[in-house]
Amino acid sequence: MIREIVKPTLTLAAIAFISSLLLSYVQKYTEPAIERQKREKLAEALRLVLPGFTVGEAHKVPIEGSEFTFWIGDRRSGQAVEKGYAFITGSPGYGGDVESMVGVDEKGKILGLSILDQSESPGLGARCVEVANRETLWDCLLKKIPFRDHCEEKRIPWFQIQFKWLDATRKIRVEKRGVWNPDMRPRLLEDNAISALTGATITTDAVVRSVERGTARLNKALAMRLPDREGGAR
Amino acid sequence: MNYWKEFAKGIWKRNPQLIVGLGFCPTLAISTSISNAFWMTVGVTFVLMGSNILVSLIRRIAPSHLRIPIYITIIAAFVTIVDLSLKAYQPAVYKSLGIFIPLIVVNCIILGRAEEFAQRNPILPSLLDGAGMGIGFGLTLFVLSFFREILGSNKLFGFTLIPGMEPAAVMILAPGAFFTLAFMLWGMNAVNSRKRNR
Amino acid sequence: MEIKVFLAILLSTILINNYVLSRILGICPFLGVSKKLDSALGMGLAVIFVMTLTSFITHPIYKYVLVGYRITYLTIIVFILVIAAVVQLVEMVIRKISPVLHQSLGIFLPLITTNCAVLGVVLLNISSGFAKPNVSMGLLKSVVQGFGGGAGFTLALLIMAGIRERLEIADVPENLKGVPITFITAGLLALAFYGFSGMKI
Numbered sequence: 358m359i360r361e362i363v364k365p366t367l368t369l370a371a372i373a374f375i376s377s378l379l380l381s382y383v384q385k386y387t388e389p390a391i392e393r394q395k396r397e398k399l400a401e402a403l404r405l406v407l408p409g410f411t412v413g414e415a416h417k418v419p420i421e422g423s424e425f426t427f428w429i430g431d432r433r434s435g436q437a438v439e440k441g442y443a444f445i446t447g448s449p450g451y452g453g454d455v456e457s458m459v460g461v462d463e464k465g466k467i468l469g470l471s472i473l474d475q476s477e478s479p480g481l482g483a484r485c486v487e488v489a490n491r492e493t494l495w496d497c498l499l500k501k502i503p504f505r506d507h508c509e510e511k512r513i514p515w516f517q518i519q520f521k522w523l524d525a526t527r528k529i530r531v532e533k534r535g536v537w538n539p540d541m542r543p544r545l546l547e548d549n550a551i552s553a554l555t556g557a558t559i560t561t562d563a564v565v566r567s568v569e570r571g572t573a574r575l576n577k578a579l580a581m582r583l584p585d586r587e588g589g590a591r
Numbered sequence: 592m593n594y595w596k597e598f599a600k601g602i603w604k605r606n607p608q609l610i611v612g613l614g615f616c617p618t619l620a621i622s623t624s625i626s627n628a629f630w631m632t633v634g635v636t637f638v639l640m641g642s643n644i645l646v647s648l649i650r651r652i653a654p655s656h657l658r659i660p661i662y663i664t665i666i667a668a669f670v671t672i673v674d675l676s677l678k679a680y681q682p683a684v685y686k687s688l689g690i691f692i693p694l695i696v697v698n699c700i701i702l703g704r705a706e707e708f709a710q711r712n713p714i715l716p717s718l719l720d721g722a723g724m725g726i727g728f729g730l731t732l733f734v735l736s737f738f739r740e741i742l743g744s745n746k747l748f749g750f751t752l753i754p755g756m757e758p759a760a761v762m763i764l765a766p767g768a769f770f771t772l773a774f775m776l777w778g779m780n781a782v783n784s785r786k787r788n789r
Numbered sequence: 790m791e792i793k794v795f796l797a798i799l800l801s802t803i804l805i806n807n808y809v810l811s812r813i814l815g816i817c818p819f820l821g822v823s824k825k826l827d828s829a830l831g832m833g834l835a836v837i838f839v840m841t842l843t844s845f846i847t848h849p850i851y852k853y854v855l856v857g858y859r860i861t862y863l864t865i866i867v868f869i870l871v872i873a874a875v876v877q878l879v880e881m882v883i884r885k886i887s888p889v890l891h892q893s894l895g896i897f898l899p900l901i902t903t904n905c906a907v908l909g910v911v912l913l914n915i916s917s918g919f920a921k922p923n924v925s926m927g928l929l930k931s932v933v934q935g936f937g938g939g940a941g942f943t944l945a946l947l948i949m950a951g952i953r954e955r956l957e958i959a960d961v962p963e964n965l966k967g968v969p970i971t972f973i974t975a976g977l978l979a980l981a982f983y984g985f986s987g988m989k990i
Contacts, residue, residue: 365654372661373870376668377863383672384862390679398682454918476689476916481760536757556760612968615820616905620813660873663902667866675862690912693865697903699817765813766983769976773969780964 398473399458403428405513406460406469407441418581420574427575441468442579446571450477450563455485457517459568461575465526470517470568475560482560485516515539516564519551525572529565531558597716601723608731608772609779613699617691618728619768622735625748630677630684632732634692636725638669639701643721646709653710662705663696670696700724735771743767791926795933802937805986808906809945810979815906818897819946820971828893829950832901833943835879835894837936839901840910843868843875844935847911848928852920868911869902876902910938948978 403412410430417426427444440463447456455475460468477483515537523529523546530550534541541552553561601607607614621631645665646653653661674692677685685692695701704724709717737747743762745752761767808814815836822832847868855861880898884891891898901907914920914934919927952974961970 365657368652368654369657369661369664373664373866376664376866377860380668380671380675380862380866381860383675387675387679391675394679394682555757612820613817615816616814619816659899659902660870663869663873664866667869671862671865674865690909690916693912694814694905694908696865696869697905697908699903702903761980761983764983765811765979766976768813769972769979773972773976776972777964777969780969784964 402458402471402473403430403443403460405471406443406458407432408469410441410460412441412443416578416582418578420577425574425578427578439463442575444571444575444578445473446567446574447474448563448567448570450475450482450560455560455563455567457564457567457571459520459525459571461525461572465524465572467520467523467525467568470520470564472514472517472564477557477560482554482557484554484557485560485564486514487516516551516554516561519545520568522546523551524549525568529568531561531565533558594716594719598719598723601720601725601727602730603727605724606727606731607700607724608728609776611700611703613703614728615772617694617698618732618735619765619772621688621691622732622739622768622771623743623763624687624740624746625733625736626684627687628729628732628736630681631688631691632725632729634670634673634677634688634695635698635700635728636722637673638666638695639704639721639725640718641669641672641721642666642701642705643709643717644714646705647712647714647717650710658710659702662702666701666705667696700728731775735768735775738771739763739767795930798930798933799937799940800988802934803941803944804982805988807941807945807982807985808909808938809942810975810982811986812909814909815904815942818900818904819942819949819975820968821900822894822897823946823949823971824953826947826950826954829946830943831890831894832897833939833946835883835898836901836904836907836942837939839872839875839879840907840935840939840942841932842879842935843872843907843911844914844931845928846871846875848914848920848931851915852927856920864915869908872907872911873902906938906942910935913938945978949975 407428407430410432412428412430415426415428417424419425425444427442430441430443431438432441441460442462443458443460445456445458447454449455455477456473458471458473460470462468472486475483475485477485519542520529527549530548531553532545532548532550533555534545534552535555537552545551551561551565605611608618617631617635621627642662642665646662649661670693673695677688677692704720708720712720739762740746741752742759743764744760745756745758759767762771802808806812809816809819818832818836823829850867850871851861851864855864855867876899879901880891883894883898914931917930917934918924919930919934921927924930949971953971956970956974965973
């Protein structure tokens, strides 16, 4: 009777053990690649939101109970050196937090926004990372562009590019303008507004909210740093 | 043992979704784009072949009444390999497939083939059976994704088709999944009944 | 104030992001058991129980063991084995309490192990961030989400069973009988539930 229970249990335990061992090897093998992906993603986002800046290391400070990550960068423009700040912020959207990285200059003007992570509805909220692809399949085939080259290479999603040059110190308004058109930009900039994603107000509001919250936290974090050592590249 | 038959039966005659009726969860959820369909097929076929081989290997020494947990452990191990590999080398695909990668573990097809075939057949036929079933699974997935990607996001392989046209987003969401599969099954039934009536 | 959070979780898992009709999980049992109302109810209750219990068990396992010892790559194996064990337990309990129910559920009871929705909900608990270090009441949130997932699944199952009982006596075209008409019904249900996505919590 005992043998009926012990032998199968031992077999199961043995298989579980061997599997775990095998998987730990796979994990060790893939871990560097996974870490590299994470680092590259952050570096890419930093390049996008603070174009032309030399950015220092990440600073992490606890603010209001959660960790706030931000970077300080410098850029030479003529004789002067201007400072830029980038931070990671998030706000609950439809299917979890929508996480973005935002770059602002010293006066609070947004230099760029890059959505890092989202789990919004495909076809609706998820279009916040969609690139306005003007080139069609036929163009690609006819121009004989190799598929590798991907006509969508490094273009910024239209939803995210709207945030550029907006004033983060003022309220960012959300307007419903339907299908996106680059000609809408001048009017929207005047009103410090963005055009919402069609059928995805929750996602749109989440991103706007996260920008406002992040800017407030950045101000707190910077206030906490003075009057100690000046920030910047190490 | 007709090796070609073991392989080919999974593709049409005993196609997992259309004939046997297994594996609907990932089929409905993942068929939103051809890219998703492709990578899911790769993952499922890899796990299917791997688990079939191993189950066949241990079929004589595995104790009978604990066999399900043992098979599940083996399948889970292979799925974890797929999960880690995609996370490391194809992060965009990993993000797109989401929780359906770990959910390959509970894909009825894999456990079903292990129970029904791999545990009573030698290694090579089991491997072929796994490959065939995986490809058959992928075939259905491809056909569904073809329609849903075009109608639901106005794209094919990620390239926009008709510039300026707003696609019917419902095709990418749950209702579209159900309708597309229903129409496909309806069409198949119609074809089959016409064949019978000849 | 805290009640609002849990109400939000319940609403979103039962109506807005219904596991069957919105996330497309748990389709196999959804098709298989929804033919009669009473077996649908029995299955639904069993699933609620399994989901709640597994959410309760897997949360501390993930937070303290898997993350603590940095072996998160074993998540899939550990979770599915926990689910298998819980389902085995539930099956034994049901067999003792109500042999009739056990008979009518038949093969579908052990099949709860392979129900995508059960593994789905425990994985979603993790990806919703309930197991992150700074989150307050993460365990309770996970359990509530597990319960909500089961409740949503049961709701969809009951509605479907009610409709299918009527479909049995309706005049369905030959080629649509069985799975196709069920899927079309499910699609219409999913469309109806999609209306909930505009809800503001």
